[in-house]
Amino acid sequence: MTTIFGLPLTALLGQLMVGLVNGCFYALLSLGLSIIFGMLDIVNFAHGAFYMLGAVLTWFALTEFGLGYWWALLLVPLVLAALGVAVERGLLRWLYRIDPIYGLLLTFGLALILEGMLRSKYGVSGLPYSIPGTFQGALNLGFMFLPKYRAWGVLGSLLVSLTTWLVIEKTRLGAYLRAATENPALVRAFGINVPVMITITYAVGVGLAGLAGVLAAPATQISPLMGANLIIVVFAVVVIGGMGSILGSIVTGLSLGLIEGLTKVFYPPASSTVVFFIMAVVLLVRPAGLFGKEK
Amino acid sequence: MKRNFIRYLGVGLLLTSAALAPLVIYPVFLMKALCFALFACAFNLLLGYTGLLSFGHAAFFSTAAYVTGYLVKQQAFTPGIGILSGTLAAAALGLIVGNLVVRRQGIYFAMITLALSQLVYFLYLEASFTGGEDGLQAIPRGRLFWVINLENDRTLYYVVLAIFLFGVLLIRRTIRSPFGQVLKAIRENEARAVSLGYDVNRYKILAFVISAALSGLAGATKAIVFSFVTLTDADWHTSGEVVLMSLLGGMGSVYGPIVGAFSITALENELSDKVGSFVTVIIGVIFVVCVLVFRRGIVGETAALYRRLVGSESTRAASAGKAAGSEQS
Numbered sequence: 149m150t151t152i153f154g155l156p157l158t159a160l161l162g163q164l165m166v167g168l169v170n171g172c173f174y175a176l177l178s179l180g181l182s183i184i185f186g187m188l189d190i191v192n193f194a195h196g197a198f199y200m201l202g203a204v205l206t207w208f209a210l211t212e213f214g215l216g217y218w219w220a221l222l223l224v225p226l227v228l229a230a231l232g233v234a235v236e237r238g239l240l241r242w243l244y245r246i247d248p249i250y251g252l253l254l255t256f257g258l259a260l261i262l263e264g265m266l267r268s269k270y271g272v273s274g275l276p277y278s279i280p281g282t283f284q285g286a287l288n289l290g291f292m293f294l295p296k297y298r299a300w301g302v303l304g305s306l307l308v309s310l311t312t313w314l315v316i317e318k319t320r321l322g323a324y325l326r327a328a329t330e331n332p333a334l335v336r337a338f339g340i341n342v343p344v345m346i347t348i349t350y351a352v353g354v355g356l357a358g359l360a361g362v363l364a365a366p367a368t369q370i371s372p373l374m375g376a377n378l379i380i381v382v383f384a385v386v387v388i389g390g391m392g393s394i395l396g397s398i399v400t401g402l403s404l405g406l407i408e409g410l411t412k413v414f415y416p417p418a419s420s421t422v423v424f425f426i427m428a429v430v431l432l433v434r435p436a437g438l439f440g441k442e443k
Numbered sequence: 444m445k446r447n448f449i450r451y452l453g454v455g456l457l458l459t460s461a462a463l464a465p466l467v468i469y470p471v472f473l474m475k476a477l478c479f480a481l482f483a484c485a486f487n488l489l490l491g492y493t494g495l496l497s498f499g500h501a502a503f504f505s506t507a508a509y510v511t512g513y514l515v516k517q518q519a520f521t522p523g524i525g526i527l528s529g530t531l532a533a534a535a536l537g538l539i540v541g542n543l544v545v546r547r548q549g550i551y552f553a554m555i556t557l558a559l560s561q562l563v564y565f566l567y568l569e570a571s572f573t574g575g576e577d578g579l580q581a582i583p584r585g586r587l588f589w590v591i592n593l594e595n596d597r598t599l600y601y602v603v604l605a606i607f608l609f610g611v612l613l614i615r616r617t618i619r620s621p622f623g624q625v626l627k628a629i630r631e632n633e634a635r636a637v638s639l640g641y642d643v644n645r646y647k648i649l650a651f652v653i654s655a656a657l658s659g660l661a662g663a664t665k666a667i668v669f670s671f672v673t674l675t676d677a678d679w680h681t682s683g684e685v686v687l688m689s690l691l692g693g694m695g696s697v698y699g700p701i702v703g704a705f706s707i708t709a710l711e712n713e714l715s716d717k718v719g720s721f722v723t724v725i726i727g728v729i730f731v732v733c734v735l736v737f738r739r740g741i742v743g744e745t746a747a748l749y750r751r752l753v754g755s756e757s758t759r760a761a762s763a764g765k766a767a768g769s770e771q772s
Contacts, residue, residue, distance in 0.1 A: 191550050242735060248550050249496045250734050253690065256683060257730025264723030380679065384558040387551060417569050424562035428543055431555065435546035 161292040163409045169298050171405015172305035176360040177382045178397040179309055180353035185391050186329040187349040190251030196379025197259040198228055198354050202361020203370045204266055207275045217280035224362050225355040232354030236347050266372035274369030301363050309398045316394060384427040390440015461604060470596040476708040477607045478665040483688035483700035484614050485657035491694035492618055493650050494630030498553045498682050499560025500658050505677035507533040507659030508666040512579040513572050522585045526663040533659020534652055541651030545644045564677040578673030606664050610657050615697050626650055690733045693740025702741050
């Protein structure tokens with residue numbers, strides 16, 4: 149058997165693959181956080197809860213309505229985007245003129261409400277969701293077995309991240325969005341409806357979190373607690389990458405996932421803390437973050 | 444003259460009722476509330492008076508609790524030295540975290556403190572001296588200064604009350620000192636404070652260390668009161684709870700967080716048997732309501748109401764109230 153650093157190559161590649169999948173979720177979530185922060189000046193603490201809700205709804209759609217994975221992939225992000233519209237119109241709208249701290253606190257409360265409700269209904273043990281038929285089994289690449297679902301998880305989220313990047317960087321809507329992030333008053337003066345754009349931004353961000361939840365459903369344990377622990381890691385990812393650049397958050401998310409996977413191979417006890425250590429080092433060396441510019 | 448008299452009367456009444464409270468209310472509940480009240484006041488030194496939202500204060504609370512618990516249980520330290528060591532450990536951690544966190548401004552402060560406290564949480568989960576998932580159990584209360592037997596709940600209550608008063612008075616003194624004025628200047632307009640020649644980061648770090656040390660004092664005391672320390676103390680829920688206590692009570696005053704801490708502790712005491720994990724939902728709803736309509740908190744809103752009522756009677760009181768208002772907000 150081929151070995152690298154005394155480890156079987158297949159085990160190493162397997163862990164790297166798991167790391168890559170996690171990295172994709174980090175990328176999707178930090179992408180959503182970044183665009184929401186850019187437009188609303190709010191750090192959306194409920195992002196992890198929306199991700200969790202996406203996964204739970206995927207499970208719910210199957211067990212209650214018999215709607216399979218593909219339906220969930222289409223419908224759940226839409227449902228969450230609608231929820232996002234309601235939250236932005238009903239709650240966040242009142243906070244734009246005051247200290248951004250309050251936006252964080254409100255979304256924190258929201259996260260507690262969502263988590264607590266699902267927790268008292270479903271408990272903390274995982275809800276089972278099997279991998280959809282198309283993606284069962286693994287591909288034999290010769291040097292390793294690649295589980296089909298993981299390959300899809302990576303491909304799907306990369307596709308979505310890159311599409312989001314293209315929309316923001318290359319389309320007219322994206323140009324309005326970037327302009328409104330820079331100077332909302334001026335963009336309004338040009339006759340563009342900025343409040344509606346803010347609502348759309350929040351809805352898209354929340355929808356992306358929901359999509360990540362659907363993608364995660366067959367790959368991880370679905371549990372009401374899955375979002376809270378993830379969002380803290382994603383905060384660290386955002387601090388490391390800086391929230392200024394979209395491509396930056398994708399790259400940072402993926403590479404931190406890979407580093408986490410590698411840590412799991414070489415020194416397992418540190419795998420849950422390595423991202424936070426990297427954050428501390430980045431703060432010492434380059435306080436503004438790898439891709440960020442300090443305001 | 445008359446105002447001062449009313450003030451002294453109020454303080455006297457409060458102290459008397461604090462001294463008599465354990466005759467009526469279960470002392471362990473009171474001690475828990477006092478520990479969290481001190482924790483919330485220490486936290487609010489940052490949020491209310493420096494304008495910095497730390498979402499990771501559970502790290503200091505739990506560090507002190509673990510250090511105290513370990514030293515008293517495994518190394519047979521007396522509780523006094525144990526609490527002191529725990530407080531110092533929290534201050535040291537505060538110095539490290541403070542130095543890292545002042546490197547970023549604004550909302551990043553909250554995210555970095557949260558991430559670093561999660562790091563601390565995972566370290567305690569893996570470490571051996573913390574007992575991992577089991578935590579530290581059966582920490583002896585022992586004797587304070589080798590004489591005072593802390594096994595008695597009422598005796599311990601008065602010790603905890605003394606620690607609490609010491610902490611709160613220290614915070615009050617800090618806020619009213621020239622140092623505290625600089626902190627408020629940073630909160631109001633950081634760029635201006637820099638242009639006046641203040642080394643803003645050093646002030647922030649010192650405020651962070653004081654806040655961490657007093658949070659540690661609260662955590663260390665709680666470890667002695669309950670005789671156990673678990674990972675719950677290091678969890679981010681604990682960090683969130685102390686934010687809520689300040690917000691609910693009113694972060695504009697020294698005493699607001701005390702009111703908030705007593706309210707939340709009482710609420711959880713009442714509800715946890717009845718509704719189980721649904722209590723998280725209630726806490727979340729209080730958060731949302733506070734942020735939307737109740738940003739000054741219980742103490743702040745009451746004071747505003749009082750000023751409105753009194754202000755309509757005499758203009759002098761109103762202008763005095765306005766001065767107090769600008770002091771607070």
